Amino acid sequence: MAAVLDTSGAPAGSASQRTAPQLPMINRLLHAASAFAIQKLILPPIIVLSRVKNYIISPGGKYPDAIKAYPALKHLPVRIFYPPSYDRTSTNRLPVLLTIHGGGFVLGNPWDNDAWNRAFSTTHGYLVVALNYSKAPGSPFPKPVYDLEAVIQLVLADTTLPIDFDKIAMAGWSAGGNLTLAVSQLDTIKLHIKAVVPLYPVTDFVPTQRVKCEGRRYKPELGGFRGNTKDYLLSLSPLFNWAYLNPGTDYHDTLLSPSHAKREALPKNIFMIACELDMLAPEAWRMICSLAGKRVPRDDEVIGRQAINKEGELITVNDDRYAWEEVIKTDGGARYRWMLIPDQIHGFDQDSISHMVGNDEECLKDAKKKTEKMIEIIGEWLDQVMNVKK
Numbered sequence: 001m002a003a004v005l006d007t008s009g010a011p012a013g014s015a016s017q018r019t020a021p022q023l024p025m026i027n028r029l030l031h032a033a034s035a036f037a038i039q040k041l042i043l044p045p046i047i048v049l050s051r052v053k054n055y056i057i058s059p060g061g062k063y064p065d066a067i068k069a070y071p072a073l074k075h076l077p078v079r080i081f082y083p084p085s086y087d088r089t090s091t092n093r094l095p096v097l098l099t100i101h102g103g104g105f106v107l108g109n110p111w112d113n114d115a116w117n118r119a120f121s122t123t124h125g126y127l128v129v130a131l132n133y134s135k136a137p138g139s140p141f142p143k144p145v146y147d148l149e150a151v152i153q154l155v156l157a158d159t160t161l162p163i164d165f166d167k168i169a170m171a172g173w174s175a176g177g178n179l180t181l182a183v184s185q186l187d188t189i190k191l192h193i194k195a196v197v198p199l200y201p202v203t204d205f206v207p208t209q210r211v212k213c214e215g216r217r218y219k220p221e222l223g224g225f226r227g228n229t230k231d232y233l234l235s236l237s238p239l240f241n242w243a244y245l246n247p248g249t250d251y252h253d254t255l256l257s258p259s260h261a262k263r264e265a266l267p268k269n270i271f272m273i274a275c276e277l278d279m280l281a282p283e284a285w286r287m288i289c290s291l292a293g294k295r296v297p298r299d300d301e302v303i304g305r306q307a308i309n310k311e312g313e314l315i316t317v318n319d320d321r322y323a324w325e326e327v328i329k330t331d332g333g334a335r336y337r338w339m340l341i342p343d344q345i346h347g348f349d350q351d352s353i354s355h356m357v358g359n360d361e362e363c364l365k366d367a368k369k370k371t372e373k374m375i376e377i378i379g380e381w382l383d384q385v386m387n388v389k390k
Helices: 025-057 110-124 143-156 175-183 209-214 232-244 281-292 353-357 361-386
Strands: 066-068 078-081 094-100 127-130 163-173 195-199 269-277 323-328 334-345
Touching (some): 094 175, 094 361, 110 127, 110 361, 143 175, 209 232, 269 281, 269 361, 281 323, 281 334, 334 361, 353 361
Parallel strands (some): 094 127, 094 163
Antiparallel strands (some): 078 127, 323 334
């Protein structure tokens, strides 16, 4: 008798999976219809309304200084943010942060992070370039990884950009965090990247969705959207996995599951950030602990703590569940840092959070304060590891 599969493609009752399955025809048709409806029918009007709203509230305040489409990849334009204080006639070079948007490899656009990118550039004086890549199911794994390799090479070859080539970092959200860890393994990119900051990334496709949820913290006492006892990503994961992974794709491929990459294959400086109320947090926690040579948590070890924190409060010291940093002197001073955002959900730092949580004002106020603090901390850390002088 054929094994019964759960939504992740693993035999029922198993804790891990080896390759992406071939789903039954009805499942494939349903996923294809869902992907088409979301990409072509549902999201476009939401995006238009959101951008109009943002422009009315803050005209020009969140938008990039330039949008550039390189001839070799016209369909993948990048968005460029200069610090307000920078004189664009100057010959001075700037530290650079390349950013990669999320969306489950299926959704999302570089403008999703305009507010974050603008805030980071303004706060820390970096040139921020929001990268672009093709989406699944039209462009499944590993196409987005190699799209990003090509786009990054074009950006770095752009002589009109004031790039300090000794001070280039990369950050990405969710699927973009995964792609940050993937593309930075490629020899053509790794030699340029001094540090990476994956924000609530998917790092390991091997554990099943059931296992991922077992290590997630649930806090129903928070109420509102954050108090849900089912992770909202759980219902989206089967669609995203089907779209991104062709049947037979090896889940252990390190460009897909960076958790399985050797330390030397990755950039030396990694600042891993996760959200306490996120089914992807435990795998990020295990990956950064492994890289830093710390005890690796068990699959069933629940992340964070049950206590509720003060609004806007981050825990940055005296609790290894939430924050620590290790320097590996035997590896040329490699630095691995961990920060867990307490009481917050996947995507808390994005403008789109309001579409998910509705009128949950407590969630939104907490998210805004924590986003501002997180941006400050990330910039300070990048300044240290890249020796940026202010």
